Amino acid sequence: MSQPLFGLVPAGRPVLTVPTETPSETSFLYAIAPAPTPPNASSSSGPAGFSHIVVFLLPGVVLPPGTAAAIYLVTPPSTPGQTQPDFKFLGAIGEGKESAIFKLGGNGALGGGRGGEGNVVIGISVEDAGSVGARMAELSSSAASSGTGNSGALVPVAPGSRGVGQQPSTLVLAQRIIKNAFNFLSSFSGTAGQVEVVPLKAFEEWWRKFEGRVKSDPGFLERDD
Numbered sequence: 001m002s003q004p005l006f007g008l009v010p011a012g013r014p015v016l017t018v019p020t021e022t023p024s025e026t027s028f029l030y031a032i033a034p035a036p037t038p039p040n041a042s043s044s045s046g047p048a049g050f051s052h053i054v055v056f057l058l059p060g061v062v063l064p065p066g067t068a069a070a071i072y073l074v075t076p077p078s079t080p081g082q083t084q085p086d087f088k089f090l091g092a093i094g095e096g097k098e099s100a101i102f103k104l105g106g107n108g109a110l111g112g113g114r115g116g117e118g119n120v121v122i123g124i125s126v127e128d129a130g131s132v133g134a135r136m137a138e139l140s141s142s143a144a145s146s147g148t149g150n151s152g153a154l155v156p157v158a159p160g161s162r163g164v165g166q167q168p169s170t171l172v173l174a175q176r177i178i179k180n181a182f183n184f185l186s187s188f189s190g191t192a193g194q195v196e197v198v199p200l201k202a203f204e205e206w207w208r209k210f211e212g213r214v215k216s217d218p219g220f221l222e223r224d225d
Contacts, residue, residue: 005063006056009177033119060189070089176221
């Protein structure tokens with residue numbers, strides 16, 4: 001797994017594809033530096049200036065059979081004497097669910113010194129799909145009992161579930177962003193050693209055009225076109 005496998009899009013930030021650290025062949029850490037805080041910024045946006053992040057498999061990437069990619073928020077040690085950071089399970093992506101949006105929250109989502117003070121650190125680990133599925137079930141059960149939820153749950157959105165006049169959910173918006181990116185980047189794909197790859201330059205071009213469209217037509221993602 002020497003080539004980038006995943007793309008990350010923090011809300012309002014450029015796409016990331018290269019991990020900051022690779023502790024093993026199946027685990028990856030992405031440190032996201034904080035952005036300058038605007039004068040009118042809301043405290044709910046978190047220390048890095050965003051509270052949601054999209055994670056997706058890059059075009060042409062297929063995980064090994066029987067595996068899924070578990071997504072974690074890496075936080076500072078929570079108990080005295082603890083030397084290793086905590087890993088909060090956010091959800092997962094994999095076969096049949098190649099992208100998801102995750103809510104980080106605004107309650108100190110710092111990386112505990114990994115990759116720089118004040119960074120938000122996202123960990124991705126390729127794990128056994130059965131184990132990941134069990135943790136997803138626990139996460140869904142916990143969210144249901146507490147009345148909260150995370151858009152990263154591996155649950156498809158039923159067609160027509162959105163009522164007339166209602167805003168699309170964050171999950172639907174994330175899926176439309178990924179669809180937009182995939183449709184654009186698929187024309188740039190090529191092969192290298194029997195592996196389908198997309199040049200990083202193509203991602204930069206997609207982001208430039210996507211950002212331009214958001215500025216000129218902010219509501220285009222809310223329309224199902």
